[in-house]
Amino acid sequence: MIALVLPAVASVPARAQVRVRLEMTASDPINERGVRWPLVKTPNILRDNRWREALQNSFPLRLRFRVEIWRVRQDWFDALERSFQWETVVRYEPLLDQYSLTRIYGGSARAFQRFPTLQDLEREMDKSQQIGIAPAGPGEYYFTGTLQIRTLTDEEMEELERFLEGEPSPDEPHNPGSPIGRAARRLLLRFGGLPAQDLEAKSGRFEVRGQ
Numbered sequence: 001m002i003a004l005v006l007p008a009v010a011s012v013p014a015r016a017q018v019r020v021r022l023e024m025t026a027s028d029p030i031n032e033r034g035v036r037w038p039l040v041k042t043p044n045i046l047r048d049n050r051w052r053e054a055l056q057n058s059f060p061l062r063l064r065f066r067v068e069i070w071r072v073r074q075d076w077f078d079a080l081e082r083s084f085q086w087e088t089v090v091r092y093e094p095l096l097d098q099y100s101l102t103r104i105y106g107g108s109a110r111a112f113q114r115f116p117t118l119q120d121l122e123r124e125m126d127k128s129q130q131i132g133i134a135p136a137g138p139g140e141y142y143f144t145g146t147l148q149i150r151t152l153t154d155e156e157m158e159e160l161e162r163f164l165e166g167e168p169s170p171d172e173p174h175n176p177g178s179p180i181g182r183a184a185r186r187l188l189l190r191f192g193g194l195p196a197q198d199l200e201a202k203s204g205r206f207e208v209r210g211q
Contacts, residue, residue, distance in 0.1 A: 018047040024067070024145040024201035027130060033209045035135060038067050038143040041128045046118065050195040051149065055092050055099075056118075059151040063088040066147075067131050072140040072205065081141075084133050089152075090121070101125070138210040143203040150196050 021043055026036040042063070046052050055061055068083040087104045099121040103111040115121040135141045 018044045018049075020044050020048050020051070020149070020197060020199065022145055022147045022199035022201040024143050024203045025128075026143060026203045026206050030134070033138070033211070034206065035208055036141075036206055037134055038069070038131045038145070038203065039128045040065065040067060040131060040145055041126070042147065043126050045125055045149065046122045050197075052118075054151050054195065055090060058092055058094060060089055060091040062148075062150050062152055063090070064148040064150075066145065067133070068144045069133060069135055070142050070144060071135065072142070081136060082133055084131055088125075090125070135208050138208050140205055140207050142205045145201045147199040148197075149199070 021041075023039075023041040023043070025039045025041075027039050029036055045061075045063075046055065051061060064085070064087050066083060066085045069081045071079045071081050073079055089102045089104065091100045091102075092098075093100060099115040099118060101111075101113045101115070101121065101124060113124065115124065
């Protein structure tokens with residue numbers, strides 16, 4: 001199994017053609033002052049063969065997001081006003097032949113979903129996420145976003161499984177995986193050249209009026 005999987009993962013970058021993007025935009029105004037929320041979108045992650053094949057070879061993907069609110073200052077550097085971070089973990093569960101997506105905020109899982117097909121998971125990951133943070137006062141603003149995409153190491157996988165085992169959901173099975181499967185992951189992580197990707201994006205500027 002290791003001999004078959006390893007060449008496949010090692011050759012992934014040569015076949016990856018779809019460009020993964022991070023898109024950062026501002027929502028429509030939510031009140032008469034022109035306050036807006038950040039919208040984050042990550043199209044094409046699972047259409048990139050690097051991430052698609054890593055996931056289907058039982059490597060969970062961890063997406064680490066950070067969104068920042070910046071206030072424009074004409075005579076000085078722009079000021080960071082507020083930021084928000086969260087993680088999305090995507091897994092393929094071979095025993096169930098299903099995919100799962102867990103969004104983690106502040107060290108606790110807040111949203112968990114299952115998907116019967118990869119296409120269903122893709123549609124969910126292509127959706128825009130509206131983040132509930134907004135500028136505090138009047139001025140000119142913009143949003144920035146960063147995204148780190150990684151495969152989980154074997155130790156991180158064990159930590160994630162322990163974390164999810166404590167989930168209150170009664171239908172969440174705990175599948176620690178076989179020793180052979182874990183040994184295969186260790187070898188692939190060491191020799192397979194699994195991908196990593198960092199993305200940045202910035203929204204257009206918008207004005208927030210005073211009271």
